[in-house]
Amino acid sequence: MPVTSLTRDAEALTLTVVADFGVSRQRLWDAYVDARQIEKFWGPPTYPSTFTRHDAFVGGRSHYYMTGPEGEQHGGYWAWEVVEEPSRFVVTDGFADLEGNPAEEMTAMRAEFDFEETDAGSRLTVTSTFASAEQLEQVVAMGMEEGVRESMSQIDAVLADLASFALGAGTQTQILSDTQVRITRIIRGSVADVWRAHHDPDLMKRWLLGPDGWTMPVCIVAENVGDTYTQQWASEDGEQSFGFTGTLLESASPHREVTTEQMIGTEGPQTRNELTLTPAQGGTLLSLVVTYPDAATRDMILGTGMADGMETSYARLEREVLGSS
Incomplete structure (x- = not known):
């Protein structure tokens, strides 16, 4: 003890x-x-x-x-x-x-x-x-x-238990409740650099792409609380496209922001996303708490392979934006 x-x-x-x-x-x-x-x-x-x-x-x-x-x-x-x-x-x-x-x-x-x-x-x-x-x-x-x-x-x-929390563990998903999920990853880079990579449209277009084969032709960043952001993706062959939009609810640069998120062209569901960046050994601990309207929506979105796509993006962020091998 x-x-x-x-x-x-x-x-x-x-x-x-x-x-x-x-x-x-x-x-x-x-x-x-x-x-x-x-x-x-x-x-x-x-x-x-x-x-x-x-x-x-x-x-x-x-x-x-x-x-x-x-x-x-x-x-x-x-x-x-x-x-x-x-x-x-x-x-x-x-x-x-x-x-x-x-x-x-x-x-x-x-x-x-x-x-x-x-x-x-x-x-x-x-x-x-x-x-x-x-x-x-x-x-x-x-x-x-x-x-x-x-x-x-x-x-x-x-x-x-070093393995569960150390650099290199990849993107992890934890169900907190019927409506909340926490997604975490340690990213090789400072808090300031990781924050900038989430708010500079030119940088976002380089890494926030999910699986290979996609581009991000539209990236409009919400600069002030109350502003709207828009992110749209298109497949490289031009046959598929989708996007999200939402409102910036809170911002405490470079540590925390809260936004809403909804798929463009649909009536719902809307989520609430809380992003927190914390200095950690080896880089920055990124934590994203997502609140869904209900458990069914939570499970449906998790079932799309969302976490795998995020891991591909974060690995690309380290490799192509932050310069980590």
């Missing part, structure tokens, strides 16, 4: 956890900023978590929910205040509904995560500061101390 100490200070209104790990500080940091990894240990084994949003940048947010043994779900959120990769981040940590909206009846706390290098690997110190003695006692009574120990006991297994 990695927990070295757990100290409650009633005067300072803090709860401090120290845990030691036999991996590098960077590896430990990556486990916390990658939604695929943190949801494997953020919460006791009997209350596994699902992260539907995880923004490791100042001003970003994380939304998650824990599912209990009887199927009951409890939501939480982080509001990211400080990010100093790979040594420190600070978040406001609070309870929320399943959409990530803060629970007004529950006061949030401040959580500071400090990552240090040690002779044996790395050390994580998490200091939670509460608004009052009553709040501290309330969360302790809810079993927070034991929950922390149980949660951290799962981290070693995640850290040991």
